[in-house]
Each structure stands twice: as C-alpha cells, then as structure tokens.
Amino acid sequence: MTNLPATPLLDTVRIPSDLKNIDDKQLPQLAEELRAEMIDAVSRTGGHLGAGLGVVELTIAIHKVFDTPHDRLIFDVGHQCYPHKILTGRRDRIRTLRQEDGLSGFTKRDESPYDPFGAAHSSTSISAGLGMAVASEMTGTRRNVISVIGDGAMSAGMAYEALNNAGALDARLIVILNDNDMSIAPPTGAMSAYLARMASGRTYMGFREAGKKLTAYLGKNIDRAITRAVEHARGYVTGGTMFEELGFYHIGPIDGHNLEHLLPVLRNVRDNGDGPVLIHVVTQKGKGYAPAEAAADKYHGVNKFDVITGAQAKAKPNAPSYTAVFGETLTQEGALDDKIVAVTAAMPSGTGVDKFAKAFPGRTFDVGIAEQHAVTFSAGMATEGMKPFCALYSTFLQRGYDQVVHDVAIQRLPVRFPIDRAGFVGADGATHAGSFDTAYLACLPGFVVMAAADEAELKHMVRTAAAYDEGPISFRYPRGEGVGVEMPERGQILEIGKGRIMREGTKVALLSFGTRLAECLLAAEDLExxxxxxxxxxxxxxxxxDHELIRQLAQHHEVLITIEEGSVGGFGSHVLQFLSTEGLLDGGLKARSMVMPDIFMDHAAPATMYARAGLDRKGIVDTVFGALSTSRAKLDASRVL
Incomplete structure (x- = not known):
C-alpha cells in the first residue's frame, strides 16, 4: 500500500491498553494521526466518514480512561466506530472495510471482543448498555458500561424509554450524548468545561450525596422538593434539567474535541459515584477534513474519494437510480394532487423524499429516527383525507411493524409505503438488507403488496398507490440503478392484483416478483x-x-418457478399456498420457490451476493434443471439422440 500517512505515535498503539503508555499531552498528535489514517482508509474503500471523524478525540479519551473490553463500550448506530476499530487491534484490516470477507462497517460481536454489542440501526445503545450494567450488578462484576449515542439517534423514542428505565433502576450506566448537530446546546467555552469538571468531581458529588442523605431525614415530600429545586437550579447553569428529571446525573455540555476537557471529566466519572450519568459532549461531524466539515450530509456516507480534493468516485450510471425515479415521480404526482404528502424518518435523501421536499416543503415531514411515530403519524393524516407516502428503507420499516399492523392495517387506512433498499444492499451487509418486508406485509389482511420489476414499473406503482384509497398499499424497489428501460411520461394506474406475461413458452414458467425479472429473461434465453x-x-x-395468471401457468407448464429477492414466507409461499389449496399440484406440476437463503449474508459485491443466493441467471437455470431431475449435459445428450 503506497502513500500511507505518517503515523509514528499511532504505530505504537495495537490495542487500547497501549494508550496507557502515552502521555496526555501527546494525545492531540495521536488524534491527528488517527484521523489521517481513517480518512486514507475510507478514501480507498468508501463507507461512513463524517460521524467517525467527529468522535476521534472522544474515542481516544474513552479507551485511555476506561479498561476496555472489561469495561463495555457501545457505539450507537455503529457507523461512528472506525476510529474505535483502528485502536482495537483491527488497524491491519481497516482498508478492507465493507469489502468481501473484510471488516464490517458497523460494530459486530463476532469481529472483536471490543465490540460487546452489534449496532447498525440506531437508538439501541442505552437499552443494551443498561442490560449489561444490570447483569453486571447481578453477577457481582464491577465494571463501567459506556453508551455513546448521537448522530440523530436521540430522536428515537427507544432512547428515552431506556433513559427512563435506567433512571428508575439507578444502575451504574454512563451515557455519552454525542451532540454533533448542535441540536441541544452548544458548549460555552472554558466556563462550561470548568463547570463540567467541577460537577463531575469527588467534592461536588460527595456533597450532593451527603445532601441527599440529610434531606431524606426531613421526610419524603420535603426531600423531593429540595432535591428538585437544587437540580433545577443546577440545570439553569449546565442545561441538564431534562436528564436529571429522568434520574440521570447530567454533566456538560463540553467540547468533545478538547482532550484537556474530556479526560478529567471521564476520570472523575470513572472514579466517583454510582447510578446513571449522562455526559453531554458537543462534536463536529467531519472534524479535521475540510470537505466533510463543509458538507456533513454529503460526507456522511461516501464512495471512494480523492483525499486531496475530496472528489468522490462515481461510476457513470447507465440508468437512473430507483430512489431518484421514486422521488421524481412522487413530485410529479404531487403537483397534480395536493393531498399527497411525504413522510420520512431522517432519510430524506436516502429515500428520494428530498426531491419532493424541494417542490413541496409544506407537505414534507421528516420525523427523525422514529419509524414507529412515522407510521402512526401517517395513519393519522390518512384519517383526515390526506394521501401519505411513508417512505422508509425495508430494514427500517421493521422498527414500526406493530404500528403497521395495529394503526394502519386493522383500520384499513390508505397509507402508502414506498419501501427502498428492498433486497441485498452490497457493502451494508445483513443489517441493512431488505429481506423480510414482503413476508411481514403480505400476511396482513387487506394489504396490497407490490414490487417493481424495473424503473418504469416503479413509476406505475407510485401512481397506482396515489390513486388507491381502499386501504394500505406498499411497493418495494432495490438500491442502485434501474435496468435502462424506456420511461413513460407518466405512470399508469395498474389493475390491482394483475400481473403480466413478458414472453410465452410451453414447458417452463418463471414467475418473478420484483427486480429479478431481468435475470429471469436472461435465464429463459439459456433454457430455450x-x-x-x-x-x-x-x-x-x-x-x-393474480389467481388467473398462476392457474394458467400451472395448468400449461411442466415446471413453475417463483423468483423473488426476499425471505422465505413471502411471495413464493403465497403462490404455493394457492396452488395447494386449488389442487393444482395434484397433476404432477413441479413447483419450486426461489428466495433469499435463510441466513444473514455478510457484505459483498451485489453480483457475488446474488450468485451465493442462487438468484442470478445461472441459479435460475440450475433450479429448472433440478426440478426436471436432469442437467444441462443430459438434456443436450438427449437432444442429440
């Protein structure tokens, strides 16, 4: 590997315990080297950049002060963990990030003992940390548990549920709120740092505990009144009232890039007191890399890029992305129907809703990382005659499933669910794969479940969903580019429950649901x-x-294969149920269902994932031959004879 950054101090750190040998005054240099190493690594692999750059000093300080992995360190979401991976014995593999057989882009228990909890979805760190802390107390193990949460994860209700429970249990848990969007309060310079050090010190915390014991003798009501008055007074200075009300001892806000501020606070918290503590740390996303500082959103997740210019490498697309087609089509339909509104959960650009938002800002709602709320919020709008498109990734819609069932499906409310990232997602791996949405939606009574075979079909389905008012409706589409079909001026309204024949034959029927249709057409050529x-x-x-279509295929072909990019229990299962119920399997029909394998598949190039799953051209052909109990060689031989 050429042109690697010079990192003499970082070269002395193999695991976190090596940090104990480095003087505090040298840590800013270590931070510069760690930041340079991370930038170089991500420039070669792509991945999440801005969040990790923002926690370099914080990561160093935590590993310097605490005894990991005995002390548990949990990063929320996980994409801010690249500096952590470099410091915890994985530096030699850091340039394999998100590559086949390489490091995961998130924390992963199987990867390292320094990753005590896998995280790729947000807002789980406090709940997991609380569970670890309580379990440690129950087993008599003295350890610190540190949950680092931020990058929007505090917008999810689950984080507050965990805070509330932690305060009630009075467990020994340290929560570090990494405020990298100035969303709560900015640090106020040296005075803020001084107050944080003072508030976390032995003298103040000891005085606080003694005061609580004294007021306890005055009676429960007086004790509570005095305690709340003191904490409210301190809250005016430190900004901690809300967290104190939840039962946490609040410290901060402090500058998360100033090690002279971070280290003494963390040491004080480590050495003093019990019960839950929340440290509010303010950081800058993209810190130390000018292009990322200037455009934090564009450098949240990046392709390979030039370190000097910041220019990201992007392959020239042959067709528009499905996400772009959705955003443009929704905007087109929104211009014709002012009841259409868009709802997303902190992913406006990821879902294409940003395009709609530019045209109709008053009809666009980003509710934060709160999928449960997004679904029920959409349901509420639907009751009043609006046409909400609740645009979520397949893997994130899982988080709002109870609301889909109880608040939407049971009430037959016409909420539209555009489901992005359906199927394999390449480098983001198992945690972000859209594997289960067809299975968990198609089992719900009254739900209409669609999948776009190409970008033109996606346009049709957006318009179909806009026109459908009988109940909930969903349509799924994958990450990446379309297949390059001719696009209509405007989508058509599809007849609900009707498929289409793409080519006709007499022996084998391939019934595709979604974007494996192109591979089916290629496989058909090989079969012919x-x-x-x-x-x-x-x-x-x-x-x-489409019962009529399925019956026709079953009655006039020897083999019927269903193909979908989803888990078992989805489209194929419904087809087989229909065939069985109708007795269409009794005549010797050879039916097979091709789905994603029943594993959580690790990250790899999409083509590799499809090949492993058998959902590519070759896999489809092999499945047909298997159903016929023959092989290509035997078939060719029989034809010669």
Missing part, C-alpha cells in the same frame, strides 16, 4: 437454447395474487 420452451411472467403483486 437447451430446448426448454419458457414463459416469463411478472407478478407485480404478492397480494392480492
């Missing part, structure tokens, strides 16, 4: 060459099923 006349159909709907 092998002498197997093949029909290819696009189901469009997993619910309601």
């Amino acid at each position: 060459v092998a002498g197997l006349s093949t029909t290819v159909a696009d189901a469009r709907f997993a619910k309601p099923l």
Whole structure:
C-alpha cells in the first residue's frame, strides 16, 4: 500500500491498553494521526466518514480512561466506530472495510471482543448498555458500561424509554450524548468545561450525596422538593434539567474535541459515584477534513474519494437510480394532487423524499429516527383525507411493524409505503438488507403488496398507490440503478392484483416478483437454447395474487418457478399456498420457490451476493434443471439422440 500517512505515535498503539503508555499531552498528535489514517482508509474503500471523524478525540479519551473490553463500550448506530476499530487491534484490516470477507462497517460481536454489542440501526445503545450494567450488578462484576449515542439517534423514542428505565433502576450506566448537530446546546467555552469538571468531581458529588442523605431525614415530600429545586437550579447553569428529571446525573455540555476537557471529566466519572450519568459532549461531524466539515450530509456516507480534493468516485450510471425515479415521480404526482404528502424518518435523501421536499416543503415531514411515530403519524393524516407516502428503507420499516399492523392495517387506512433498499444492499451487509418486508406485509389482511420489476414499473406503482384509497398499499424497489428501460411520461394506474406475461413458452414458467425479472429473461434465453420452451411472467403483486395468471401457468407448464429477492414466507409461499389449496399440484406440476437463503449474508459485491443466493441467471437455470431431475449435459445428450 503506497502513500500511507505518517503515523509514528499511532504505530505504537495495537490495542487500547497501549494508550496507557502515552502521555496526555501527546494525545492531540495521536488524534491527528488517527484521523489521517481513517480518512486514507475510507478514501480507498468508501463507507461512513463524517460521524467517525467527529468522535476521534472522544474515542481516544474513552479507551485511555476506561479498561476496555472489561469495561463495555457501545457505539450507537455503529457507523461512528472506525476510529474505535483502528485502536482495537483491527488497524491491519481497516482498508478492507465493507469489502468481501473484510471488516464490517458497523460494530459486530463476532469481529472483536471490543465490540460487546452489534449496532447498525440506531437508538439501541442505552437499552443494551443498561442490560449489561444490570447483569453486571447481578453477577457481582464491577465494571463501567459506556453508551455513546448521537448522530440523530436521540430522536428515537427507544432512547428515552431506556433513559427512563435506567433512571428508575439507578444502575451504574454512563451515557455519552454525542451532540454533533448542535441540536441541544452548544458548549460555552472554558466556563462550561470548568463547570463540567467541577460537577463531575469527588467534592461536588460527595456533597450532593451527603445532601441527599440529610434531606431524606426531613421526610419524603420535603426531600423531593429540595432535591428538585437544587437540580433545577443546577440545570439553569449546565442545561441538564431534562436528564436529571429522568434520574440521570447530567454533566456538560463540553467540547468533545478538547482532550484537556474530556479526560478529567471521564476520570472523575470513572472514579466517583454510582447510578446513571449522562455526559453531554458537543462534536463536529467531519472534524479535521475540510470537505466533510463543509458538507456533513454529503460526507456522511461516501464512495471512494480523492483525499486531496475530496472528489468522490462515481461510476457513470447507465440508468437512473430507483430512489431518484421514486422521488421524481412522487413530485410529479404531487403537483397534480395536493393531498399527497411525504413522510420520512431522517432519510430524506436516502429515500428520494428530498426531491419532493424541494417542490413541496409544506407537505414534507421528516420525523427523525422514529419509524414507529412515522407510521402512526401517517395513519393519522390518512384519517383526515390526506394521501401519505411513508417512505422508509425495508430494514427500517421493521422498527414500526406493530404500528403497521395495529394503526394502519386493522383500520384499513390508505397509507402508502414506498419501501427502498428492498433486497441485498452490497457493502451494508445483513443489517441493512431488505429481506423480510414482503413476508411481514403480505400476511396482513387487506394489504396490497407490490414490487417493481424495473424503473418504469416503479413509476406505475407510485401512481397506482396515489390513486388507491381502499386501504394500505406498499411497493418495494432495490438500491442502485434501474435496468435502462424506456420511461413513460407518466405512470399508469395498474389493475390491482394483475400481473403480466413478458414472453410465452410451453414447458417452463418463471414467475418473478420484483427486480429479478431481468435475470429471469436472461435465464429463459439459456433454457430455450437447451430446448426448454419458457414463459416469463411478472407478478407485480404478492397480494392480492393474480389467481388467473398462476392457474394458467400451472395448468400449461411442466415446471413453475417463483423468483423473488426476499425471505422465505413471502411471495413464493403465497403462490404455493394457492396452488395447494386449488389442487393444482395434484397433476404432477413441479413447483419450486426461489428466495433469499435463510441466513444473514455478510457484505459483498451485489453480483457475488446474488450468485451465493442462487438468484442470478445461472441459479435460475440450475433450479429448472433440478426440478426436471436432469442437467444441462443430459438434456443436450438427449437432444442429440
């Protein structure tokens, strides 16, 4: 590897205990070297950049002060963990981030003992940390548990549920609120740092505990009144009233890039007191790399980039991305129907809702990382005649499933669910794969479940969803570019529950749901060459099923294969249920269902993932031959004879 940054101090750190040998005064230099190492690594692999750059000093300080992995350190979301990985024995593999057989882009228990909890979705760190802290107390193990939460994760209700429970349990838990968006309060310079050190010190905390014991003798009501009055008074100075009300001892805000401020506070908290503590640390996303500082949103997740210029490498697209097509189509339909509104959960650009927001800011709602709220908020709007499009990633919609069932489906409310990142997602791996949405939505009575086979179909489905008012409706589409089909001026309104025939044959039927249709058409060409006349159909709907189409395919073909980029229990399961119920399997039909394998597949290039899953052209052909109990070689031989 050439042109690596010079890192003489970082070279002496293999694991966190090596930090004990470095003087505090040298840590700013270590931070510069660690930041340079991370920038260089991500420039070569792509990945999450801004969040990790913002926690370099904080990560060093935590590992310097605490005894990891005996003390548990949990990073919320996980994409801010790259500096942590470099310091915890994985530096030699840091340039394999998100590559096949390389390091995960998130914390992962299987990867290192320094990752006590895997995290790729947000707002879980306080709950997990509290569980660890309580378990440690129950087993008599003295350890510190540190949960680092930030980057928007405090906008989720789960974080507050955990804070509330932690305060009630009075467990020994340290929460570090990494405020990297100035969302709560900025630090106030030297005075703020002084107050934080004072408030976390032995003298103040000891005085506080003694005062609580004294007021306890005055009676419960007087004790509570005095305690609350004192904490409110301190809250005016330190900004901690809300957290104190939840039962936490609050410290900060302090500058998260100033090690002279961080180290004494962390040491004081380590050495003094019990019960839950919250340290409010303010950091800058993208700190230390000018392009990331100037555009934190664009450098949150990056492709490979030039370190000098910051320019990201992007392959020239052959077709528009599905996300862009959705955003543009929703905007087009929104211009024609003022009841259409867009709802997203902290992912406006990731879902394409940002395009709608530019045109209709008053009809766009980003509710933060709060999928449960997003779903029920959309349900509430639907009751008043609006047409909400609740745009979420498949993997994030899982977080609002109870609300989908109880607040939308049971009430048959016409909430529209555009489901982005359906299927494999390459470098983001198992945690972000959209594997389960068809299975968990198609089982709900009254739900319409669609999947777009290409970008033109996506336009049709956006318009179909806008026009459908009978109940909830969803449509899924993958990450990445479309297949390059001709685009209509405007989408058509599809007939609910009706598929389409793409090519006709007589022996094999391939019934696709979603974007594996292109591979089915390619597989059909191979099957025709092998002498197997093949029909290819696009189901469009997993619910309601096109019973007429399925019956036709079953009755006029020897083999029927369903293909979908989703888990077992989805489209194929519904087709097989119908075939069984209707007795269509009794005549010797060879039916097979192709789905994503029943594993959590690690990150790799999309083509590799499809090949491993058998959901590519070759896998489809092999499945047909398997159903016929023959092979390509045997079939060719029989044709010669």
